[in-house]
Amino acid sequence: MLHTTIAAIRPLDEPAMVAAGELHGRLTKPAGSLGVLEELSVRLAGLARACPPPLPEPAAVAIFAGDHGVHAQGVTPWPQEVTAQMIGNFLAGGAVVNAFARQAGASVTVVDVGVATPLPPAVPAQVNGPSGRAGNPTRPRLVAANVRPGTRDLAVTAALTRDEALAAVETGIRIARELIDAGASILLTGDMGIGNTTPAAALVAAFTGVDPAEATGRGTGVDDPTYARKIGVVRAALARHAPDPTDPLGVLAAVGGLEHAALAGLILGAAARRVPVLLDGVIAVSAALAAVAFAPDAVGALVAGHRSAEPGATVGLRHLGLDPLIDLGLRLGEGTGALLALPVVTGAVRVLHEVATFDSAGVAEK
Numbered sequence: 384m385l386h387t388t389i390a391a392i393r394p395l396d397e398p399a400m401v402a403a404g405e406l407h408g409r410l411t412k413p414a415g416s417l418g419v420l421e422e423l424s425v426r427l428a429g430l431a432r433a434c435p436p437p438l439p440e441p442a443a444v445a446i447f448a449g450d451h452g453v454h455a456q457g458v459t460p461w462p463q464e465v466t467a468q469m470i471g472n473f474l475a476g477g478a479v480v481n482a483f484a485r486q487a488g489a490s491v492t493v494v495d496v497g498v499a500t501p502l503p504p505a506v507p508a509q510v511n512g513p514s515g516r517a518g519n520p521t522r523p524r525l526v527a528a529n530v531r532p533g534t535r536d537l538a539v540t541a542a543l544t545r546d547e548a549l550a551a552v553e554t555g556i557r558i559a560r561e562l563i564d565a566g567a568s569i570l571l572t573g574d575m576g577i578g579n580t581t582p583a584a585a586l587v588a589a590f591t592g593v594d595p596a597e598a599t600g601r602g603t604g605v606d607d608p609t610y611a612r613k614i615g616v617v618r619a620a621l622a623r624h625a626p627d628p629t630d631p632l633g634v635l636a637a638v639g640g641l642e643h644a645a646l647a648g649l650i651l652g653a654a655a656r657r658v659p660v661l662l663d664g665v666i667a668v669s670a671a672l673a674a675v676a677f678a679p680d681a682v683g684a685l686v687a688g689h690r691s692a693e694p695g696a697t698v699g700l701r702h703l704g705l706d707p708l709i710d711l712g713l714r715l716g717e718g719t720g721a722l723l724a725l726p727v728v729t730g731a732v733r734v735l736h737e738v739a740t741f742d743s744a745g746v747a748e749k
């Protein structure tokens with residue numbers, strides 16, 4: 384499944400991009416006045432092989448959740464159980480991601496790809512959120528796809544076997560296909576996993592070659608001693624495993640996480656179907672580096688939603704050649720930054736659908 388998916392990923396379509404660029408020149412606005420939105424809409428036309436490309440509606444957020452053996456090294460102050468507990472919160476509609484998804488009209492799918500502790504008993508989902516605010520007609524959904532109960536400690540041994548990493552990647556591909564088959568026109572990445580900024584930093588350093596200190600941040604907000612320990616853990620893991628960046632499955636297995644691997648699969652699955660993926664924070668960016676190592680043309684499907692405060696996100700986006708749409712200092716994860724960026728993407732495409740040309744509106748050109 385991975386190999387056929389990779390083989391299906393093709394470059395952006397030049398004629399559709401030329402058509403979108405020409406259309407922009409005829410719309411009732413000074414050339415280039417929509418800045419980044421113009422280039423974004425041209426790329427999305429190339430991805431869809433159509434001008435205008437489809438509006439990115441409806442949108443679907445996929446939150447991949449997993450736990451991390453490296454938690455044992457004291458790289459985060461939060462107990463591991465919080466991963467499972469937050470899944471309960473997502474399914475009940477009470478997390479930040481739910482509030483933003485209701486605002487954006489996006490569906491929320493939570494995928495347990497490797498949670499280590501028992502999930503809380505099902506709480507009745509408050510579809511419109513605890514406040515009763517309407518906006519999203521669908522209930523958050525849980526997909527049970529646990530590959531193993533958390534990774535092994537990457538400070539001691541490989542986090543995953545290659546087969547486990549492959550199973551997680553293929554779960555991501557399957558979820559992309561299911562969401563697209565159910566009608567999603569854009570996929571938004573989400574993640575939940577206490578400790579997961581440590582493997583994200585290791586993946587960023589492995590794929591970009593930057594020093595571990597440049598790729599490592601404070602995650603949920605760790606103090607100075609924890610931060611120093613975290614950099615040391617990432618540095619030692621890279622020295623121990625010496626992951627080969629041309630072997631993305633090997634890198635994911637050595638220093639990655641189950642949600643990182645599944646997100647790489649989600650990106651590949653969407654790119655193969657020529658559906659855009661709006662990236663959230665550092666976990667998604669680290670997964671995107673893996674996806675692009677599997678299939679360089681997958682970058683054509685990627686839109687960077689926001690600039691996470693986590694430094695590895697900026698390092699990874701630079702390597703991918705992507706500029707984030709918004710920069711709000713967020714470092715939550717869950718898909719929250721991607722959801723806030725979604726109206727920018729929709730606006731970029733809507734212009735090509737709805738704005739009059741100089742000709743049709745009788746507006747004089749310069």
Ligand SMILES: O=C(O)c1ccc[n+]([C@@H]2O[C@H](COP(=O)([O-])O)[C@@H](O)[C@H]2O)c1
Binds near residue numbers: 459578604
């Ligand atoms: O999205 C980001 O860039 C981001 C930055 C910092 C933290 N997070 C979230 O915080 C958790 C991991 O933080 P930590 O400190 O436990 O490694 C995990 O659930 C992530 O979704 C997410």
Ligand SMILES: Cc1cc2nc[nH]c2cc1C
Binds near residue numbers: 575576603716
């Ligand atoms: C409370 C909490 C919520 C989160 N959402 C994503 N990562 C998180 C980490 C914590 C600790």
